[in-house]
Amino acid sequence: MTQTAPQFNAFTPPRRILMGPGPSDVPERVLAAMARPTIGHLDPAFQGMMEELKTLLRYAFQTGNRLTFPVSGPGSVGMEMCFVNLVEPGDKVIVCSNGVFGGRMLENVKRCGGVPVVVEDPWGRAVDPDKVEAAFKAHPDAGVLAFVHAETSTGAQSDAAALAAIARRYGALTIMDCVTSLGGTPVLIDAWGIDAAYSGSQKCLSCTPGLSPVTFSERAIERVQARKAPVQSWFMDLNLVLGYWGGEGARTYHHTAPINPLYGLHEALRILAEEGIENAWARHRRLHEALKAGLERLGLAFVVPEAERLPQLNAIFVPEGVNDAAVRARLLNEFNLEIGAGLGAYAGRVWRIGLMGHACTAKNVRYCLEALGQVLGRG
Numbered sequence: 001m002t003q004t005a006p007q008f009n010a011f012t013p014p015r016r017i018l019m020g021p022g023p024s025d026v027p028e029r030v031l032a033a034m035a036r037p038t039i040g041h042l043d044p045a046f047q048g049m050m051e052e053l054k055t056l057l058r059y060a061f062q063t064g065n066r067l068t069f070p071v072s073g074p075g076s077v078g079m080e081m082c083f084v085n086l087v088e089p090g091d092k093v094i095v096c097s098n099g100v101f102g103g104r105m106l107e108n109v110k111r112c113g114g115v116p117v118v119v120e121d122p123w124g125r126a127v128d129p130d131k132v133e134a135a136f137k138a139h140p141d142a143g144v145l146a147f148v149h150a151e152t153s154t155g156a157q158s159d160a161a162a163l164a165a166i167a168r169r170y171g172a173l174t175i176m177d178c179v180t181s182l183g184g185t186p187v188l189i190d191a192w193g194i195d196a197a198y199s200g201s202q203k204c205l206s207c208t209p210g211l212s213p214v215t216f217s218e219r220a221i222e223r224v225q226a227r228k229a230p231v232q233s234w235f236m237d238l239n240l241v242l243g244y245w246g247g248e249g250a251r252t253y254h255h256t257a258p259i260n261p262l263y264g265l266h267e268a269l270r271i272l273a274e275e276g277i278e279n280a281w282a283r284h285r286r287l288h289e290a291l292k293a294g295l296e297r298l299g300l301a302f303v304v305p306e307a308e309r310l311p312q313l314n315a316i317f318v319p320e321g322v323n324d325a326a327v328r329a330r331l332l333n334e335f336n337l338e339i340g341a342g343l344g345a346y347a348g349r350v351w352r353i354g355l356m357g358h359a360c361t362a363k364n365v366r367y368c369l370e371a372l373g374q375v376l377g378r379g
C-alpha cells in the first residue's frame, strides 16, 4: 500500500513589502540570478564565481582577511562557527548581553564548554565599554570577547571600535555579530581589529536567507590551528572548511555548496559595490531620519536613546491600549506590509520597523507611515 499522491497548486507567494527585522525585500536582479542553471560546485566556472564572491565580501566587511567566505547556513550557523572554533572546553569568554542575540552567544559559549563571564546591559541600551574593561580587569585570563554590534531585538548599536580595542589591550580575540549591521552601518573589520565576525544574507544585504558571510583574522586562524581539542562539529571545523573555501585551485569536496543561493549573494554584493558602501550607509542614515520624524509625528516613542540607535532597525513602543498583533495583522492583510513584533522581554510591547538594504527607500518610508497612521487612526 502506498500513500495517495498529494496534488497542490504551485506556491505563489503574495507580494509583500518587508520592513521587519529580516528578511528584507530581495531585488529582482538577485531573484533572477538565483534562477540561472545549476552547475557543479567543483566546476571551474563556479569556482571563478566563488573567488569574486570572496572579494566582494572582503569589500562589504572592509577587510583583507583571506579567510572570508559565506557559510552554508543562516546567521545562526555563522555564529556557531565562530564559537565552536575559537572556544575550547575550559576557555574563559567575556560575553556581552543586552538583548536576545547576546543571550544566544552566551548559550554558544556554554555549549562549547567555555566558562562565560557575562557583562549585562539593559535591553535597549548599547554595551557599556566600562563594564567590559572591568570584566577584563577581574578576569585577565579571558581569551575571547564576544558582543553583538547591532542588537536586532532592541535596535541598539554598540561601539565596536571601543570594545575591540579593550579586548586587544588584554590580548583577547574578538567575536562580533554583525548580522544586522553589515551593509547598513559601518562595519570596519580591519580598522577595528575584529578577529571573527559573522553576518547574514537576508538583512541589509537583501539576498534570500540561508547564507552567513564570515571573516577570520590570521590571529583567529592561529588560535584554531593551536587548539588542543578537535572542533566538536565536523561540518563547522574551520580546518576542514579551509580546504574548500580557502584553497585556491586545489579545492576538495567538503559539502555541496548551495549553488543558486550563492549566485544570488554574488548579485546582491555586486549591487552593494555599484552603489558604494559609504553611499549605502548614508542612505540608511538619511531614511532613518525621515522615518523617525514621521513616527514622532504619529506620537510613537523610540525604545533606544538617540545616540545608540540603529538606523536600519527602529524599535518603537506599542501605544497604551493598542493591540500589537491586530495592528500587525491589518498592516499585512490590508497593506501587504510586514513589520516586526517584539522579541523576548519586548513581546507584545514593541514594534520593530526595519529599513534594511533594498527595502530602505523613501517610497517605503512614506508608505509605512501612511499605513501606520491609518491603522492607528492617527493619520
Ligand SMILES: *Cc1c(COP(=O)(O)O)cnc(C)c1O
Pocket: 022, 074, 075, 076, 077, 101, 148, 150, 151, 152, 153, 177, 179, 180, 200, 209, 210
Ligand atoms: C537575524 C540575526 C541573527 C540570526 O540570523 P539567522 O539567519 O536568523 O539565523 C543573529 N544575530 C542577529 C543580531 C540577527 O539580527
